[in-house]
Amino acid sequence: MQYLTLAETAFVEAAVDTLIPADEAGPGALELGVTNFVDRQMAGAHGQGARLYLKGPFPEATPQQGYQLPYTPAALLRAGIADADAWCQAAYNNPFAALEPTQRIAALTEIEAGRAQFATVPASAFFTLLLQLTKEGFFADPIHGGNRGKQAWQMIGFPGVGGSYADKIAPYRNKPCSVLPQGIEDIAR
């Protein structure tokens, strides 16, 4: 891992597995490499606050005014994981990664709703970041480390990049059309 510590990696693995689990519909975020995606994003420009205006002051904001915390995404994730594990330790006598599946769902529900008491960052802002990163890693091009084997695209029927449909719209109107997904690495070959 480039950014996440061992304990943070365990947290992210358990969290993404709970947010998008493996089930009869197909593999989940853990199997598709979303932990790896999250690590690379946090180590990279996005995690380090590229394109995020971070000048103060940081007074109380209305909900309409958007993100107003003095943290880069990577810093928010790190602080949030520490807060979440401390809260889980108090509530369940274990860090998040050591919880049973039903406890994990209950814990994330409390964090999402902002009912879990966090020491440093707002629980709901942390959850928003965590869920967004998980869905990004699940659905992004595999070149970014998640969506292994384009399996998320296969599950929904998204054909990926490099498609050309000018001659397919009319013949396939309201008819099934299966296209094998292509990623950036496929079209670069």
Next chain:
Amino acid sequence: MTTKRAPVDIVIVGLGWCGGIIAQQLAETGLKIVALERGPERAADAQDPEPHDELRFNIRNELMLDTTSETLTFRNHPGQTALPMRQLGSFMLGQGVGGAGVTWNGITQRWSEWDHAPRSAIIAEHGEAAIPEDMTVADWGVSYQELEPYYDRFEQTCATSGKAGNLRGRKIEGGNVFEGPRSNEYPLPPMEQTQSMVLFEQATKALGYHPFPQPASNASRAHTTPDGIQYGACTYCGFCDRSACQVNAKASPHFTVIPLAGRNPNFELRARCQVLKVNLDRGGERATGVTYRDPDGNEVEQPAELVILSAYGLHNVHLMLLSGIGRPYDPASNTGVVGRNYAYQVSGGATMFFDETTYLHPYMGSGGVGMAIDDFNAGNFDAAKAGFIGGGTIFNRQTGARPIDFHPTPSGTPAWGSAWKRAVIDSYQRVTGLNAPGSVMPYRQNYLDLDPTYTDAFGRPLLRMTFDFQPNEMRVANFQADRAVEIGRAMGAVRVERRVSQQPYSIIPYQTTHNTGGSIMGTDPTTSAVNRYLQVWDVPNVFVAGASVLPQNAGRAPTPPVAALAYWTAEAIRERYLKKPGPLVPV
């Protein structure tokens, strides 16, 4: 230390559609022109080397303005403290050669005759008492008829695909019968309609409306324009918005008007040059040039006889306020001109889920392909009876279905877990939406000025936006959403979910990059910043082009009128101003 460059005749600030059109039109004069663009250069030849990548371009917005360089502060009303827009959200600010013209969708519907003179139209229809005291709605001072040749010119440049509904006064079924008279048919036939658009067309016809293919500057076939610009045929790859086109099928300034300007040796483009302010003479009545930051971080003064502000509309207003061009607007006394009449668009619509026998292939699409009705746009129906001023287009589009952003689920579905995953998989291939951009009238309490606290990377005060949707606009949105729900049911959807803009307006979710006003055109120097030729009343050697000159917003995309006005002002400069510099309209 500031370096001073050799004087030039004309300096153009910002090189998107407006700057590009004006550069092309003025370069032919032989005058020395320098265009300054804050973002990077972009090669004009087709085959963009960057592969499409939803994460990089649609989610991280890599082609857009970096908020750490410049952004704005926002609040809903003057009683609040404005706070920085720390990341892009509600709208996408373009940058780079071609500007937002590189990353737009290409929707190219002209504005109507009503939209050019709404104040007169409202008074004629409902009487002056129908206009609320705080609504500062204004006529442009330029009529649709005057602008028609320039709309036509823009469509020719863009290889726009569509079908006329009013050719020189003759109404044509299948086109938009509500549009103003056109001198010419669109350069290219309409795009291929998808299954959802076929359903929309059938449903709206059955309801007695007048559907038409949405005009799109996505070339429906390969084409060469009269100017020799070459277009590839659209592949419907589904990656128009926020991305560059890989086959030059989506019209963009970077391979059209800008290279045409560049054929003239008297035209010079300087990319990665951030204009910091316009310099005025001691009396403040004449611009002497601009000061900018070059790619190496040095401050450079560029003297010029004529200054064209053609940055994104919000940044035109920012530069005017920073430079002392025009009197800043004061909402308390309703005096001053720069910053007034800021408007946006409201939205009503519906999300429709179809049964498992329906195949929509949502990923086959383009930015502009769509089917629309204009039956509920301003001037086309009895808005007074509906209880508001304004209206909007209602359309079905298929812009692509990139899954990080597009994975709709029925309301009530959890946001995560197995139930969410199941709902995403079940819905993805058989969900579509109806969108209805609604007009937004201007109000005293919606305006732009300079922020007292926050600064950009160059140390300048940020622009401050004070804006909320007003009751009239929420009535527009709710009316549009009701119509969208009726159409959605008539299309045969098994589940139709109604959507309207959040009120208070939020800076967080993407809504539209249709910000208008702030340096509006008009006929009265006490209520407008620029005259009908987009010339600053107070500083006649500065012209302003962009959506900032539109006095209010309509229920359709503003690129066509903004581009038509750029052709209009370029002609006025070339044929009149350059021959006799001075005010084109007596004060």
